Amino acid sequence: MLLNMKEIVLVVGGGIAGLETARELKELGLSPVIVEKSSSLGGHVAQWNCLFPDMTPARKVLEPYESALKDVEIHLETEIASINRLQKGYSVVLSDGAAVPCKAVVFATGFKLFEAEKKEEYGYGVYDRVITNRDLENWFNTGSDSRVPEKPSAIGFVHCVGSRDVKAGNTQCSKVCCITAIKQAIEMKEKFPNAEIYCFYMDLRLFGKKYEDFYINAQKDYGIHFIRGRVSEVSETIDGRVLVKAEDTLVGKPVKVRLDLLVLMAGIVCNKENQQLLQAVSLPVDEDGFFRSKDNIASITESDRDGVFFAGTCTGPKTIPETIAEARSAALNVYNYLKSRR
Amino acid sequence: MDFGFGLNPSSAIELDKQDLRLYDKLCRIEPTAATCIACGSCSATCTAAGYSGMSVRKLLIDLQRGRNQEVEQMLSHCMLCGKCTMVCPRGINTRMVILTVCRLYDNVEGVL
Numbered sequence: 001m002l003l004n005m006k007e008i009v010l011v012v013g014g015g016i017a018g019l020e021t022a023r024e025l026k027e028l029g030l031s032p033v034i035v036e037k038s039s040s041l042g043g044h045v046a047q048w049n050c051l052f053p054d055m056t057p058a059r060k061v062l063e064p065y066e067s068a069l070k071d072v073e074i075h076l077e078t079e080i081a082s083i084n085r086l087q088k089g090y091s092v093v094l095s096d097g098a099a100v101p102c103k104a105v106v107f108a109t110g111f112k113l114f115e116a117e118k119k120e121e122y123g124y125g126v127y128d129r130v131i132t133n134r135d136l137e138n139w140f141n142t143g144s145d146s147r148v149p150e151k152p153s154a155i156g157f158v159h160c161v162g163s164r165d166v167k168a169g170n171t172q173c174s175k176v177c178c179i180t181a182i183k184q185a186i187e188m189k190e191k192f193p194n195a196e197i198y199c200f201y202m203d204l205r206l207f208g209k210k211y212e213d214f215y216i217n218a219q220k221d222y223g224i225h226f227i228r229g230r231v232s233e234v235s236e237t238i239d240g241r242v243l244v245k246a247e248d249t250l251v252g253k254p255v256k257v258r259l260d261l262l263v264l265m266a267g268i269v270c271n272k273e274n275q276q277l278l279q280a281v282s283l284p285v286d287e288d289g290f291f292r293s294k295d296n297i298a299s300i301t302e303s304d305r306d307g308v309f310f311a312g313t314c315t316g317p318k319t320i321p322e323t324i325a326e327a328r329s330a331a332l333n334v335y336n337y338l339k340s341r342r
Numbered sequence: 343m344d345f346g347f348g349l350n351p352s353s354a355i356e357l358d359k360q361d362l363r364l365y366d367k368l369c370r371i372e373p374t375a376a377t378c379i380a381c382g383s384c385s386a387t388c389t390a391a392g393y394s395g396m397s398v399r400k401l402l403i404d405l406q407r408g409r410n411q412e413v414e415q416m417l418s419h420c421m422l423c424g425k426c427t428m429v430c431p432r433g434i435n436t437r438m439v440i441l442t443v444c445r446l447y448d449n450v451e452g453v454l
Contacts, residue, residue: 219376250403251403255355
């Protein structure tokens, strides 16, 4: 047990944001302690196969942390039982009984993937041929999912599932799904060159480095069909395929297509279970349900409370490089904060 | 006996039942045709658009959806001035697209 109170920083969450924050804190000479509620580190990234824009294997991104965090105290399958503010820092009690007196807390609690079954009209969990982006990544990793047919001749991707959806309670754009859909569409076209692939989108938001090139490649080299129109309903055909209805808003006509597989791009939404952590340090949740930063331009990784910092998607949807950059920034914030109080 | 009732055919486009051979052939000859993002720059700048409904954007999306008849009607309005090529942000060779489609229509039995 590390009890050097002066230098301990609690990092809540062992996903990419928490791992990078801890690595950077260690580099800066501090003692991070990671608390992760699941049984393994890596968070959502560990469930992915390849990452845009360079098709880097997700495990390659996580690998370096194993050695970098070798002597870092990590509590798996552990949650925060209580956080008490002390005069100089926080006293945190974990669900495994450990007490961690620390100088600062970094929340890197991440996001939740939208539960696609909530959009009943898309039939996730009802029809055999409907899966999510995460299911598809899992299939890339394991090759086993009875819902993915052996030789699909037509595959569809539905963008913005649960994102930009006031009715679903999520007004925010999930940011990463447009490029993920195009990445997965290309991967499926490579696996099944004879399959027709359709992407149903509201807008294509391809803001990042090389994203637009991905889009041009998908159009030109892979012949992926882009239909501007949101899928309105999905039904099952008599032969067990799915019939998808949408409007092609560029033509101004309704479209129908029968598919062997439909992939729903479930979006990044706030993790409501984590909101109680904020209450424990008397901080408000933002209007969108994510953690509220001190301000959204220059102090995203800071909170309104001394010694409480944020890293990654707990404050809103983010890509992996953005999350990593933010984690480093949060670590530096912690370092400067502690230095100013020494 | 005619009771005056009729049935309108469905206007829905069945994506998996369209004949896209013309579009596929066009993309092989002029691959930039596939990269349209439907921004409408071409139609906005088109000299013929205001008078005839000519639109390269519509022409391309109609081809992508197998609506070849609509395309044929539109083609005759183009004057090949090339302004659309100048403004296209994707660098689509729109004149080449139009000339290629005309050629494919002329020789439709031979190429398809």
